[in-house]
Amino acid sequence: MNIVACVKRVPSTEAVAKPTADGKGLDSTGNQYMVSFYDEIAVEEAVKTKESAGSGEVTILSMGTKGGTKEIRECLAKGGDKAVVLVDEEWESRDARATAKALSTQLGTMAPDLVFMGRVATDRDNAAVGPMVATYLGWPCVTDVVSLEIADGKGTAKVETEAGLETVSFSLPAVVTCQKGLNEPRYAGLKGIMAAKKKPLEEAAPEVPENQMQVAAVELPPERKEGRIVGEGVAAVPALIEALQNEAKVL
């Protein structure tokens, strides 16, 4: 099976937001980077799916900076067979449509059976690229998948909605976006890390359309107004109730 896992390099979750001087973006100087949390789950599911199929190839696909290959090598160390990096220095400020179009153009040439993505990239929180790529390619897509079975060219996925646990059936090729709980991403062992150094990592120039999104302003959320400690231990319960009833009026 020909499987692709799409991964995005994002600021680590400890990163603090700093609006740029013009108030139109976020200053990324000094940021540490990581593979977006859910994309690690996507890579693991891609590798597991290949392993249970008994044959095939997992390609890691990422649109990002030329200098961002450390995170991509990590994905290779965890079982990816090769990687394609669509070099785009503007990757962080691309809107969901531009990213989805660039990825779907590339995926169209790769003809995969299955594409795994994260349910959301933890930088711009769009949660859009997976279903958009599928729509542009005319493929089925299941989002936020917590359990997956692939057999005979068909997939069965489970997703958690407000209503309960839903089962979704679809045919391949398809896009699956991964939710926490789908699997436990493996650690890269020393052998994996050594092997990753020799795996092919190809760079390509993507076709990326202009952003439609126009940024009017980026600001920090308003500071919460100063709170107070109403007291210590169980003796403070009446004071808390009083504050919730009469000050905050939420009880």
Place this chain on the structure above:
Amino acid sequence: MSKTIVFCEHTGGQVRRASLEAIGAATGAGSEVVALLTGEGAAAAAATATGAAKAICLTGPAEYSADAVATAAAEVTKAEGANAFIAASTYRGKDLCPRVAAHLDVTPFADCVEFTAAGDSFHVKRPWLAGKALATLGSTGTIVATTRLNVFTPADGGAPAETAEHAITAEPKAVVTSIEAKAGAKLDVKEAPVVVSGGRGLQEADKFQIVEDLAAAFGNAAVGASRAIVDLGWRPHGEQVGQTGKTVSPQLYIAVGISGAIQHLAGMRTSGTIVAINKDADAPIFKVADYGIVGDAFEILPALTEAVKAIKAQS
């Protein structure tokens, strides 16, 4: 005047509150709303789409297919000449909007907390980096957006004056074949007006019961959890609040035995009122809390639960 299609989910013959909030977001920004409903019971529920001028019910296969519904939703958006398509940030809404956006070839905006009129279009405000920053954004295309729950007020007004139908004709690609309903009528942590969350300070899974008891005393509360205890397997991931869980904005958020790591704060800092109960006076959670009690949760919670029960019994 701008026109907005609002995708309305419904249960038991009623449009869900989250969707009514989405209608409110659009009318609040001066837009005329056309409610779009699908599935069994859509026609009856359409009358409860308060604030919409018109309702359109999709007709077609009984099984839900997001791709087929998205194709029909994009057709309706074009046919109505609408400048926006909005849904609530529920599972369905978040799953549907990017597909509608791709059909309209525009970029979507998730989890918006503010809509303002801008010409015949809108500007939206939405979180970046899980709410560590807020971006005000416009688009050169149709606005497709989801609204964060518990942020917008449902619109005033009556039932839609006019109802129409539109057929789903696209061949479904992925189809929902079964739904295993949740045990009980548990409120989702994203939708509940009150959230009581617990963390590692609860010491072990069985002791978490005191958090459930407090939530039950409120009657309208959902239980939330920090990632630490979700990873320990004490609570399901659906309850996790934070950067890699759910983002919540209830009127009241009570954090019990949660330290207040940056990833947790990202998911709850826009709550109306925040209460923290923690035995460490220096825990970062107190920096965002409106009211704090320093002390042992095992002593404080039972007393708080009784006090809340007493108040609820009176009202």
